[in-house]
Every structure is written in structure tokens, then in C-alpha cells.
Amino acid sequence: MGIFKQMKQDIAVIFDQDPAARSYIEVILTYSGLHAVWSHRIAHLFYRKKFFFIARVISQISRFFTGVEIHPGAKIGERFFIDHGMGVVIGETCEIGNNVTIYQGVTLGGTGKEKGKRHPTIGDNALIATGAKVLGSIIIGENSKIGAGSVVLEDVPDHSTVVGIPGHVVVQNGQRIKGELDHHKLPDPIDERLAELTDQLIQVKREMEKIKGVKQDDD
Numbered sequence: 001m002g003i004f005k006q007m008k009q010d011i012a013v014i015f016d017q018d019p020a021a022r023s024y025i026e027v028i029l030t031y032s033g034l035h036a037v038w039s040h041r042i043a044h045l046f047y048r049k050k051f052f053f054i055a056r057v058i059s060q061i062s063r064f065f066t067g068v069e070i071h072p073g074a075k076i077g078e079r080f081f082i083d084h085g086m087g088v089v090i091g092e093t094c095e096i097g098n099n100v101t102i103y104q105g106v107t108l109g110g111t112g113k114e115k116g117k118r119h120p121t122i123g124d125n126a127l128i129a130t131g132a133k134v135l136g137s138i139i140i141g142e143n144s145k146i147g148a149g150s151v152v153l154e155d156v157p158d159h160s161t162v163v164g165i166p167g168h169v170v171v172q173n174g175q176r177i178k179g180e181l182d183h184h185k186l187p188d189p190i191d192e193r194l195a196e197l198t199d200q201l202i203q204v205k206r207e208m209e210k211i212k213g214v215k216q217d218d219d
Contacts, residue, residue, distance in 0.1 A: 033082030036068035043072035091119035
């Protein structure tokens with residue numbers, strides 16, 4: 001598909017996905033996610049022709065103006081929509097299918113341990129919500145959803161919903177999975193540390209009372 005046809009589709013998907021979009025002029029001039037996608041499509045053309053320096057320059061200029069960092073080597077399909085894109089990071093070997101939507105703060109990155117294919121593969125029609133981190137050479141299945149703030153380190157089957165840290169599948173093929181993660185029961189490290197300190201203070205108090213009792217007996 002030609003780049004101009006892809007750009008036309010990139011505009012169309014915004015009207016499909018964002019009820020706030022009112023006019024073509026507004027979308028073309030003000031949607032930073034669209035600017036980031038268009039810049040990437042141009043950078044990726046240079047990258048494929050091995051003009052790596054030019055490709056990187058384009059991607060870094062786009063990052064400066066849009067707040068979205070997409071490596072020019074990443075492969076992105078049709079109708080890709082970045083909504084409120086600030087803080088989005090997409091790595092070099094990432095592969096994104098068609099009709100994928102991601103929100104602000106999403107990272108499609110590596111763990112720092114892999115070589116070669118280091119970044120995720122995102123299936124068609126996937127949705128990755130705000131702040132989610134999808135890390136490593138893993139596959140997010142088609143029609144799957146990654147919940148806000150989740151950290152996903154393993155493959156996700158098709159038609160699944162994932163939430164939590166680390167990410168757990170809680171819905172698959174429309175059916176809830178037993179043992180799904182209760183967000184209101186997630187561990188809070190601050191509360192846990194405060195509880196530990198409280199226990200330590202109680203123990204110290206008991207030891208002090210023992211010492212005080214021994215001194216009183218000696219008197």
C-alpha cells in the first residue's frame with residue numbers, strides 16, 4: 001500500500017475511534033499521535049532503504065515535537081491509532097498489526113536481555129491502555145486488550161484481556177478466568193513497609209519494657 005493511502009487511513013481511524021474529532025483540519029493540525037505516525041511512516045521508508053541516519057533524525061525530530069518515540073525500524077500496520085500519545089515508546093524490532101490502538105504512556109520495549117528480536121509483536125485489533133508496559137519478544141494476540149498500568153512479560157492469547165503487575169489473563173474468549181486478579185487486593189509496598197516498621201517498633205518497645213523490668217527488680 002502506498003504511503004499516501006496509509007496516511008488517509010490514519011486520518012479515517014481517528015474519526016472512527018475519537019468522538020472529539022470534529023474536522024479534518026483539526027485532526028491534521030492538532031493530533032500529535034497522527035503526526036508521530038506520519039513521521040514514522042516516512043522515517044521507516046528511509047530505514048528500509050538503509051538511510052539509517054536520516055531515519056533517526058526524522059524520528060528524533062518527531063519525538064521532540066510530539067512526545068512520542070517510535071524507532072524507525074518498527075513495523076506498523078494500517079489504521080494505527082495513538083490516542084493522547086505523550087510518553088509512548090515503541091522499540092526497533094516491534095511489529096504492530098492492523099487496527100491497533102494505544103494510549104498515552106505505553107511502552108512497547110525490551111527487557112535488556114534479548115538480542116535480535118527484542119520487542120513485542122502486537123496482533124490485529126489489539127488495544128493497549130494508558131501506561132501499560134509490554135516488554136520483550138512476546139506476542140500479544142489478536143483482539144486482545146491490555147489494561148491500564150499493566151506490565152506484560154509473557155505471550156497473551158488471542159481474544160484475551162490482561163491486567164495487573166505482572167500481567168494476568170482475566171478474560172479469554174469472553175469468559176472470565178478463575179483466580180482473576182482483584183485490583184482492590186493488590187499489594188501496596190508502602191503499606192507493607194509501614195506494617196514492618198510498626199512490628200519492629202512494637203518489638204523494640206517490648207524489649208525496652210523487659211530491660212526496664214529487670215532494672216526495677218535489681219533496685
